[in-house]
Amino acid sequence: MKLRQLFDREGDKKDIYLDIPNDELGELSGVGTFLTPISLRGDIKNRAGIVETDCVLSVTLRRICDRCLNEFNREYNIPVKHTLIRGADGADGFEPAVLDDNEYIVCDNDTLDVNELAIQDLLLSLPTKTLCREDCKGLCPVCGQDLNLGGCDCNV
Ligand SMILES: [Zn+2]
Ligand SMILES: [Zn+2]
Structure with missing residues (x-):
């Protein structure tokens, strides 16, 4: 997305309306199965010279619980x-350089790769632990019983 005009003109605004189809997300399979495209809705505004994105990223994933190993589907709606x-003008790559805290993004050539940004936002926003529910009891380490479905006799 070319943002030259947006950077130049205070008060300017561009809508973001992006869907990244599932078949372009193959390399992200580590996070689960994409049941919907990644959708990004919002806008980019130049407010008094400060250019900010304000979007919501939505996707539904089928994932595997770290504790009980069951599959579960979850819809994520992440404000970003x-x-x-x-x-720099004339810089080589068109990829956005995302800085450490992921809050500031440097747009070389006044260009933003919105697809790439949406994917990075998703990866950074997913909780590090994948749980089917906050209080998942997991599996008994001895007999493998799914403790969400009931206790076992192992006394661990
Ligand atoms: Zn679980
Ligand atoms: Zn057991």
Whole structure:
């Protein structure tokens, strides 16, 4: 997405309406199975010279619980905001350089790769532990019984 005009003009705004189809998300299979496209809805605004994105990222994933190993489906609606900073003109890559805290994004050539940004936002927003529910009891380490379905006789 070319943002030259947006960077130049205070008060300017661009809508973001993006769907990344499942078949372009194959390399992300580590996070689960995509049951829907990744959708990103929102806008980019130049407010008094500060350029900010304000979007909601939505996707439904089928994932595997770290504790009980059961599959579960979950819909994620993740608010994502970033401040965009002008990068170097004539720089080589068109990829956005995402800085450490992921809040500021440097746009070389005034260009933002919105697809790439949405994917990075998703990866960074997913909880590090994948649980079917917050209080999942997991499996008995001795007999393998799913303790969500009832106790076993192992006394662990
Ligand atoms: Zn579980
Ligand atoms: Zn047991």
